[in-house]
Amino acid sequence: STPSLLILPGDGIGPEVMAEVRKIVDWFGAKRDLTFDVSEDLVGGAAYDAHGTPLHDDTMARAQDVDAVLLGAVGGPKYDALDFSLKPERGLLRLRKEMDLFANLRPAQCFDALSHFSSLKQEVVAGLDIMIVRELTSGVYFGEPRGIFEEGNERVGINTQRYTESEIDRVARSAFELAMKRDKKLCSMEKANVMESGILWREVVTRVGQDYPEVELSHMYADAGAMQLTRWPKQFDVIVTDNLFGDLLSDLAAMLTGSLGMLPSASLGAPMSNGRPKALYEPVHGSAPDIAGQGKANPIACILSFAMALRYSFDQGDEAARVEKAVEAVLADGVRTADLLGEDGTVPVSTSEMGDAIVAK
Ligand code: NAI
Ligand code: MG
Numbered sequence: 001s002t003p004s005l006l007i008l009p010g011d012g013i014g015p016e017v018m019a020e021v022r023k024i025v026d027w028f029g030a031k032r033d034l035t036f037d038v039s040e041d042l043v044g045g046a047a048y049d050a051h052g053t054p055l056h057d058d059t060m061a062r063a064q065d066v067d068a069v070l071l072g073a074v075g076g077p078k079y080d081a082l083d084f085s086l087k088p089e090r091g092l093l094r095l096r097k098e099m100d101l102f103a104n105l106r107p108a109q110c111f112d113a114l115s116h117f118s119s120l121k122q123e124v125v126a127g128l129d130i131m132i133v134r135e136l137t138s139g140v141y142f143g144e145p146r147g148i149f150e151e152g153n154e155r156v157g158i159n160t161q162r163y164t165e166s167e168i169d170r171v172a173r174s175a176f177e178l179a180m181k182r183d184k185k186l187c188s189m190e191k192a193n194v195m196e197s198g199i200l201w202r203e204v205v206t207r208v209g210q211d212y213p214e215v216e217l218s219h220m221y222a223d224a225g226a227m228q229l230t231r232w233p234k235q236f237d238v239i240v241t242d243n244l245f246g247d248l249l250s251d252l253a254a255m256l257t258g259s260l261g262m263l264p265s266a267s268l269g270a271p272m273s274n275g276r277p278k279a280l281y282e283p284v285h286g287s288a289p290d291i292a293g294q295g296k297a298n299p300i301a302c303i304l305s306f307a308m309a310l311r312y313s314f315d316q317g318d319e320a321a322r323v324e325k326a327v328e329a330v331l332a333d334g335v336r337t338a339d340l341l342g343e344d345g346t347v348p349v350s351t352s353e354m355g356d357a358i359v360a361k
Pocket of ligand 1: 013017072073074075076077089092260261262282283284285286287288289290291296297298299301339
């Protein structure tokens with residue numbers, strides 16, 4: 001059956017970058033005979049303006065039903081004064097929570113034409129292509145007890161790192177599946193030297209690894225991992241880690257290669273009845289109110305998020321590579337949105353011109 005895609009452009013630059021993704025989706029229909037059952041709906045401030053809620057129940061139900069959701073960005077100053085429960089971000093959080101998206105995939109990929117953006121030496125980042133899998137729904141951000149309590153004559157702030165075997169098992173499985181589609185190398189990071197949750201993490205990941213004998217599994221303490229990521233990141237292919245370490249390591253890894261306008265992400269959940277994982281794809285950046293409505297936004301992060309959907313939801317790895325190569329080629333030609341400009345006097349292209357250039361390639 002035709003694969004289904006729900007597009008949620010959202011707020012600010014969300015609709016602008018999503019319009020460029022639509023050009024690529026249309027190109028696949030016209031030139032590659034690859035069509036999607038595409039529907040579009042509101043999320044965030046746009047949904048609040050229309051329905052008084054940042055995510056309508058009907059939209060939530062559709063998201064549960066499709067093969068993949070692609071989201072632009074939510075939020076903006078217009079909504080800052082709203083009640084916590086009505087804020088645009090709540091729409092995104094509800095999607096993540098109700099779809100139970102426990103595996104957050106954050107690639108760090110270096111496009112040669114942009115390697116001078118890195119704070120590291122060129123030879124350290126040239127050709128870099130790694131993926132961090134961060135557990136997203138458990139761990140210290142959710143564990144109980146939590147809170148600020150009175151203790152004697154002072155207060156104490158408490159958060160609890162807590163992982164069940166099944167929570168570790170499922171995110172490990174996502175990471176091994178991913179490694180199978182890539183270079184078959186997985187490094188698990190925790191702090192088993194000082195944390196019991198880390199001991200259990202290492203044990204369960206090792207056990208899951210027995211189901212993936214082709215994948216070369218290694219373990220590293222997360223602090224050592226941070227060092228290795230900046231020293232020689234190309235030693236890694238896929239990294240799997242918990243929510244807290246993953247938060248830090250994925251931001252660190254992302255900045256090995258460059259700009260916010262270039263970074264895609266995916267959040268995956270359990271397999272549905274058709275075998276595909278529940279999935280939400282979105283650029284890492286937000287709604288960028290400072291440049292919204294000016295045609296300045298870089299659409300590449302959102303376009304690469306769609307490429308991830310092709311690879312991880314639709315089993316179209318070759319077509320995903322086609323998109324990534326087109327992006328690479330356009331950058332090699334020197335085409336730049338304003339956020340990618342150096343000092344060399346190049347004139348920036350608009351959001352729409354960048355999209356057109358990628359489609360042409
Ligand atoms: P932001 O990511 O929207 O912007 C940070 C800076 O990067 C800005 O200067 C912006 O112009 C630039 N930038 C971001 N994406 C770009 C792109 N594609 N092309 C060119 N430049 C780009 O983060 P900020 O400013 O902290 O938040 C703005 C709004 O977005 C807030 O309402 C925030 O809550 C929301 N937000 C939403 C996220 C989401 O939808 N997942 C994630 C982060 C923030
Ligand atoms: Mg973070």
